[in-house]
Amino acid sequence: MHAAIQALTDTLAFRFDATASHSHSQRGLRRGVVGLAVGFLLLLNSALVFDLINDYHSSLGAAARTTMNVARTMEQHAARAFATTDQTLSGVADVLKATSAAIDPRPSIVDEFLERRYTMPPHVLAIVILDPQGKVAHASDLMARTPMSLADRDYFMRARDSADSAIHVGVPVVSRISNRPVIPVARRIPTADGSFAGVLVAYLDLNHFQRFYQDLDAGFAGTIALLRADGTLLITGPYGVAAPGTSLAEHAVFRKHLQRASSATVEGASGFGGQEWIASYRAVGDLPLVVVAGVDRQAVLSGWHDGLSLRVVLGVVISLVVVFFAVQLVRKIDNLDTTNRRLEEESGRRSEAEEARADALRRLKNTLAQSVEALAHTVEKRDPYTAGHQTRVAQLSVLIARELGLADERVDNIRLGALMHDIGKVGIPAELLTKPGRLSKEEFELIKTHSKIGHDIVRNIDFDPAVARIVAEHHERFDGTGYPNGLKGEHIALEARIVAVADVVEAITSHRPYRPALGLETAVNEIRKHRGSALDPAVVDACLRTLERDPAVIGTP
Structure with a gap:
């Protein structure tokens, strides 16, 4: 993933220079468009591969936990049954002794x-x-x-x-x-x-026992069995492939695994019927018994294979769209080139040609900026719970900036930075972005890396440095308690402080996997509570004035 990000930043590291030669400018623009398309495809493919690997291991891990739980239930049932049997025999022995x-x-x-x-x-x-x-x-x-x-x-x-x-x-x-x-x-x-x-x-x-195993097998596409310690099969569930009394002492599972430890979970064991199994086995206390629960590995991965096909189709469709978009941009570049040459020939005045070329470069730069924004929105779609989050943060950030009286150029930088402030989440596993419930400490530390990943993507694109600082610093806090660098007060860019306040308001008023939307009143109370501590007081005041005039400016999540 980091290699793909580096490739994207390297390919986008060109400058829009209106004073350079005509041919050099056109080559640079074409490289920029192609670089953006290639970079996006690298990110897309990396994300798909990463998700596939995670789903693969998650499927196998869930199957292993299932077999382990089933084996533990079987062990407890067998232990109780044979313990009460032993007690009954002990009672009879006591009667014999008494007589x-x-x-x-x-x-x-x-x-x-x-x-x-x-x-x-x-x-x-x-x-x-x-x-x-x-x-x-x-x-x-x-x-x-x-x-x-x-x-x-x-x-x-x-x-x-x-x-x-x-x-x-x-x-x-x-x-x-x-x-x-x-x-x-x-x-x-x-x-x-x-x-x-x-x-x-x-x-x-x-x-x-078979009635108990029948109930236990509900929804469990595998096999379960109770064996003697010498490998003789005593009882098997409805999916068993051997009859009670069959000796499995020479079977690979028994010989390679069951004789080596009192309990374990193994993957890829050559199992019953020739399939590869994910199997869990446990010794039943001090009794000469072993319980086994297993599931066909291929059956476990059938759902993963379906997801693989869907991801391949999705990747191909998105790739074709990106290629089409890149081709259209290149054609626009060629059309602009032709237009500029015609203007130079007709007017004969270099100043007019240079002005037209500069205007074309500015318009193409805006087009490329829109492409980057589209990339940000595409990445955002990986998390259905926060779809539209960056757009709503950008809308509120622009209104706060205007309330503070910032120049139009700074307002434009704030809008673009807010639109891409969470672009680094492309490097975060999808299951963490959509996880219902609270994240563990380790998971939250991984989430926090998205600021640096996003900064690595944006910093070499030819925008005002404030855009990259917004992406890097929007989680820094006014009192120095934020991340990734613990910046404090004026050391945090004003643009990033504005986006930080808008980010808090939008997050509280929107639905999340672990809670419903809390409403605008809760958001207002929250930023007032942290005014002057985590959040810049001047920015908070400007936000409150904006929301007081029009509470609907935050939009509908």
């Missing part, structure tokens, strides 16, 4: 306890006690008390071979007891001397 009969013979108190379904969480379908051989000894459901053997189940073998009573999560199965898809959660039952006495098993309703 002093772990497996056999079958005490009626254990069956009665297990039959109390209201003591179990809603996601637990049944609780079963397996003897050391893996046969059903007790069950919470009468139909589940069939003396079947579950010794071949992985959760029985994992709990049997465990050295402690930690819970073990099994592979999802269709229960032989309830004929429903379940997730077995098992815990080893030790005897008083620590030897193996059987296994406690809680069967979790797989549909309970």
Whole structure:
């Protein structure tokens, strides 16, 4: 962006010299017109590229935050579900310990306890006690008390071979007891001397988790999953591409990311189905579980691609308009050249030819000034909330200057400077200019650089130096509290002090992204409050007299 600004100031650094030779003047004018067009195109393209890069990173960042929030919600849900399951198994273990009969013979108190379904969480379908051989000894459901053997189940073998009573999560199965898809959660039952006495098993309703994930998936164009720590898929959302029980231990996402940290968000992971994913994963506390939330990277960027096409079309259209305008100016230069030669030939008097040439140069200079003003208005359109701001500030500034009795030449300089006082905002990201709400300290510091950027653009154009000083100093304050240089009192150009007061009045009476218009009365009270401190008292008094005569001079935002 700064390189484009420098290119613009370099190409515009020529002088309108009526005393130079005819050919030299014409070449200078053509260079000026071409330079202005090229500079504007550089600024336009730089702004478009900058916005595209920002939108690109914003889209990816928003997707990463979404997956992270979804993964955190899944982690909390899984932690609560398995914690209540563990508490239920602990309660059953306490009953077994109290009866002093772990497996056999079958005490009626254990069956009665297990039959109390209201003591179990809603996601637990049944609780079963397996003897050391893996046969059903007790069950919470009468139909589940069939003396079947579950010794071949992985959760029985994992709990049997465990050295402690930690819970073990099994592979999802269709229960032989309830004929429903379940997730077995098992815990080893030790005897008083620590030897193996059987296994406690809680069967979790797989549909309970899938209903929760279905609701969680609303508006989330991606995939979510609950996995065991060894990579076995337990549950997946409606967009999942693998069935429960599938091992993802060799999958790139699991192998490269899930085994390296307890939680992270990764972009560009080779994900499920061959796409590149933005994925967030989290370990579920101390449990042997991992939750994953991911979204297809290409789906995230689809909106950005649409914006890219729109910006390209817009850039081409504006570029064609600028080129057309530049061609018309060059033609005007050629026409003026022909007219001047004809006058010289017909009159034969050098003085008349020189006068006509000087007049043509002045008119062309005015045309170029209008082109610069058009550039300022074009840049202003990037922020729909402040469209027309510079025009309204210029109108009020001119009236204040006339109230102070300034000469016409100074009034013209004030008008042109006010029209371009915010041109430096072309170098500020568009999302900051339109951000609803207050800016952070870092964002405001970036906004404050627009005074220097604008001064860099304007200072080498052949206008009165007061124009460039307005652009550079319109945020300086009479008491030295302004920026960028902390100038004070008379060290600030009078023209800039006038624009500063008009800028405050217009800003307060206009709508902004973070608040509605506050009205003229509020603006008047504000400049009175800062009269003699932040604002020049003489300028404030002139502004108040102007507004008192005609309150409508500020215009309608």
